[in-house]
Amino acid sequence: MGDDIKLDELDRRIVVATQAGLPLVAEPYQHIADELGTTAKEVMQRMRRMLESGIIRRIGAVPNHYTLGFRGNGMTVWDVPDEKVVEYGEKIGALDFVSHAYHRPRFLPEWRYNLFAMVHGTNRDELKHKIDAIAEMLGKDNRAHEVLFSTRILKKTGLRLIPGQKTVIRE
Amino acid sequence: MLAKVVNPEQLTELEKRLLNEYQHGLPLSATPFADMAQHLDTTEDVVLRALKEMQEQGMISRVGPVFKPKRAGASTLAALAVSPEKLASVAAYVSAFDEVNHNYERLHRLNLWFVVTAPNQQRVDEVLVEIEVYSGQPVLYLPLMKHFHIDLGFPLWC
Numbered sequence: 001m002g003d004d005i006k007l008d009e010l011d012r013r014i015v016v017a018t019q020a021g022l023p024l025v026a027e028p029y030q031h032i033a034d035e036l037g038t039t040a041k042e043v044m045q046r047m048r049r050m051l052e053s054g055i056i057r058r059i060g061a062v063p064n065h066y067t068l069g070f071r072g073n074g075m076t077v078w079d080v081p082d083e084k085v086v087e088y089g090e091k092i093g094a095l096d097f098v099s100h101a102y103h104r105p106r107f108l109p110e111w112r113y114n115l116f117a118m119v120h121g122t123n124r125d126e127l128k129h130k131i132d133a134i135a136e137m138l139g140k141d142n143r144a145h146e147v148l149f150s151t152r153i154l155k156k157t158g159l160r161l162i163p164g165q166k167t168v169i170r171e
Numbered sequence: 172m173l174a175k176v177v178n179p180e181q182l183t184e185l186e187k188r189l190l191n192e193y194q195h196g197l198p199l200s201a202t203p204f205a206d207m208a209q210h211l212d213t214t215e216d217v218v219l220r221a222l223k224e225m226q227e228q229g230m231i232s233r234v235g236p237v238f239k240p241k242r243a244g245a246s247t248l249a250a251l252a253v254s255p256e257k258l259a260s261v262a263a264y265v266s267a268f269d270e271v272n273h274n275y276e277r278l279h280r281l282n283l284w285f286v287v288t289a290p291n292q293q294r295v296d297e298v299l300v301e302i303e304v305y306s307g308q309p310v311l312y313l314p315l316m317k318h319f320h321i322d323l324g325f326p327l328w329c
Binding site: 015018019020021022024025026027028029030040044047048050051054055056057058059060061062063064066067068069071075085086089090092093100101102103104105107110111146148149150151152153154155156 | 176177178179189190193194195196197199200201202203204205215219222223225226228229230231232233234235236237238239248250262265266271272273274275276277278279281284285309311312313314315316317318319
């Protein structure tokens with residue numbers, strides 16, 4: 001996972017053709033192959049390579065959590081000892097109610113937190129219990145934490161590959 | 172565009188299984204939906220109709236590959252403390268940059284959180300400086316140092 005691989009022209013065209021979703025037809029890869037003038041086998045092989053190298057994280061149904069009733073979402077930020085940030089990041093990232101966990105630098109004196117985790121629940125009470133569970137897991141190493149609720153999404157656009165643009169995707 | 176909320180109790184067993192079991196692992200085979208149908212003990216047609224219906228209702232945004240965010244170039248998370256009277260104007264200014272792909276208002280002294288992505292660090296810095304000049308506030312920049320989560324999707328009712 002995470003090896004640098006270079007995408008060639010056909011790989012990039014496959015990314016562009018599939019990033020908004022596969023067609024919901026019996027043979028979706030054949031459908032993509034027809035659009036790109038190649039074979040379904042070629043499309044599947046290249047997608048498998050991108051999956052194995054981590055460029056594709058997963059292939060499946062992409063749920064809309066908000067529509068499905070997940071209203072209690074919060075960005076939690078934690079101040080943990082720097083030498084333990086990787087250990088705790090991995091533990092928190094493995095929790096099934098955490099969708100993303102990141103190590104980011106502190107920005108002192110305004111910002112003391114070095115670990116970020118997006119926590120999800122159906123409501124704020126449930127969210128609070130989950131955050132308490134993280135705090136308990138960290139014990140004394142939880143020197144401080146906060147929850148930042150989003151009140152408005154002002155802009156959210158996916159990063160899109162543009163056809164013909166040279167791109168190297170790496171860790 | 173706000174989708175209406177679906178009550179999880181109203182989902183069919185098939186919809187729940189599709190959501191819980193197929194956020195990853197959609198077969199890379201000639202007929203993936205027929206293969207899924209076999210596993211789910213139903214027919215290809217039923218699986219395809221269920222997925223189309225879920226997509227139309229906004230329960231799923233799509234069925235397909237989820238790509239790792241592009242790491243080429245430079246990017247950073249950034250935050251700004253904006254006074255309530257200036258928030259609308261600063262938020263609009265920030266969102267207007269092509270380099271800004273996420274912009275959230277959050278309940279905190281630092282109330283505007285956004286991500287700046289550009290082909291190189293110099294352009295990221297330029298955007299941050301322009302935002303500092305416009306808002307009159309220092310921007311906190313918090314670039315990613317390490318990403319921990321292995322993204323296999325999200326358990327919904329397991």
